[in-house]
Amino acid sequence: MSEQSPTLVWIRRDLRLSDHAALCAAVERGGPVIPVFVRDSTVEALGAAPKWRLEQGLAVYMSALEEKGSRLILRAGPAREVIPALVRETGAGAVYWQRAYDPASVERDADIKSALKEDGIDARSFAGHVMFEPWTVETKQGGYYKVYSPFWRAVKEREVPAPLPEPSHLPAPADWPESEALKDWQLGAAMNRGAEVLAKHVKPGEAAAQARLGAFIRDGVGEYGEMRDRLDVDGTSRMSEYLSLGEISPARCWHAGLRAQADGKAGAGKFLAELAWREFAYHLMWHTPHMLEDNWREEWKAFPWKEDRRLKEVRAWEQARTGMEVVDAALREMYVTGYMHNRARMIVASYLTKHMMVHWRIGMAWFDDCLVDWDPASNAMGWQWVAGCGPDAAPYFRVFNPETQAEKFDPKGAYRRRWIAEGQSQPPQDALDYFEAVPRSWDLSPKDGYPKPVVSAAEGRQAALTAYEERDF
Incomplete structure (x- = not known):
């Protein structure tokens, strides 16, 4: 038994055992290793679906630790006090963790480390x-990259x-500290x-992540360039x-990609x-943390986006009844x-910010609440890229036409039939499940008639271009 003092390993968005530098360093240091997860303000700020998915991931991770003879200590409260x-x-004589990069976490971590x-820890x-x-x-020149290609x-x-x-x-301590119970946290209650x-569509945990990566590299990566859209x-x-919850590391994905490239997979x-x-x-x-809340390009602050979430067109968009089938x-x-295809994300975001002229923050907030793969950096950059106000953005005049996008990327309508029940005599279960998942207060039924477009493809494009042309950029 080592006489070395324990090491706390503060687990955050890194719910894995492999490729975990903090965990490996704690073992190398010697002495007991005590993994801990803190339910602090960064957790409380999560939307319904991301918080539910975190609960699923934590449950699997706790089981994985127990198989190693370890456990995850759960504590709620400000990390500055809990740790x-x-x-x-x-x-404990040491506290190790893996870095986060969003401004709230950076400020918290710097304060705690100091x-x-x-205190000599x-x-x-x-x-x-x-x-x-x-x-x-x-x-x-010594600055940061603002465009992806040179990056x-x-x-x-x-x-x-x-x-x-x-x-x-x-290595386990002789006596484990008290832990709160995951079930008592009710992280998924808002769902x-x-x-x-x-739950029918989610397979949480490191083993599931590695299995998915293996299957993709074996069967999917060869045609990824042609089929990803x-x-x-x-x-x-x-x-x-x-990747969002760190159930797999980007490095593992990268090396799998390199091996596939070496094997000649296109x-x-x-x-x-x-x-x-x-x-x-x-x-x-x-480098520019304001992108999480504000237009990355300051000259877009005066752009006349609608910012009232109560508008009927915003309601139609949130309820997936815009009348544009692919949207x-x-x-x-x-x-x-809890997931949306990447090409579909661009179509959906373009329709909201350009055809409907609604502020990208409203769409981003909806994604924040609904995506199990929610990621602060990717979500903010994706929305601003489509809206035209972000880094390396698509020009504002590049308006995704939902009708032509559907023809190109869903040529036989299989995707639309899978998810839209209205008008089908025998809709698939996935389409019906939408009506089982939505709030009852929406009062939606698969027997409802399918709505006419809130904004047509042609009218929306012209309105967006007119607004763009009238602004002084």
Whole structure:
């Protein structure tokens, strides 16, 4: 039995055992390892679906730790109070964690690290949620990249360390500190009856993440470049959900992509580029944190977006009854599964911000509440990219036409039929599940008539272009 003092490993969005630098460092330090998860303000701020998905992930992670003879200590309260209290309670001499990059977490972590060090505690943070630390990627002039293409050229040849192995053992303390019960936290309560529907489409945990990655590399990555935009096929990696909670590391995905590329699989290069797109989002969030709340381009502050969520067109969009089939199908997919195809996200966001002239923040907030793969950097950058006000944005005059997008990426209508029940004599279960998941107060039925478009494709495009032309940028 080592006489070394315990190490607290503060678990956040890194619900895995393998490629976990903080966990490995704690084992290497010697002495007992005590994993802890804190339900603080960053957790409380999560929307309904992300918080429910966190609960599922925590449950699986707790079981994985127990199989190692360890456990996850759960405590609720401000991390600035909970972590030092646990240090005193356990006699821990060190606290390790993996870095987060959103401004609220950065401020919290810096404060806690400073306080712990003042008390003589070995407080250390480690990389792991991204591959390229944001402050290490600079232009030749020394600034940060504002456009993806040169960012990609700067990082694509960088060495990414191979994933760390799972610790063979996690030394336990003689006496475990008290833990709150996950079931008592009721993290998924806000999902109400939608939780049962969502559960059919979610497979949480590290093992499920690695299995999905393996299947994609084996069967899907070869055609990824051609099929990733198709709405009617399973052509994407679907790793976003697992990356969001750290049930798999980006480094593991990267090395899987490199092996596929070496094996001559055509779509592997595009897969690597998409992993770098996620990195770019974190790079920008670190350097320009205002992008989470405000227009990245300041000149867009005067753009005449509607900002009243109570508007009937916003209500129609949220309820997936805009009358644009591909838009409604995508929103229903999200409501039933907690996920939305990436191409569909662009179509949906364009329809809201351009055809309907509604502020991107309203759409982003809805995604914040409904996505199980919610990610602060990717969600904010994605919405601003489509809206035209963000970094490396699509020009405002690039308006996604939902009708032509549907023809191109759902040519036989399979995606739309899967998610829209109205008008079908025998709608599929996925389409019917939408009506089981939505709030009863919406009073929706699959027998309702399908609505006419709130804004037609042609009218919406012209209105958006007119508004753009009238602004002085």
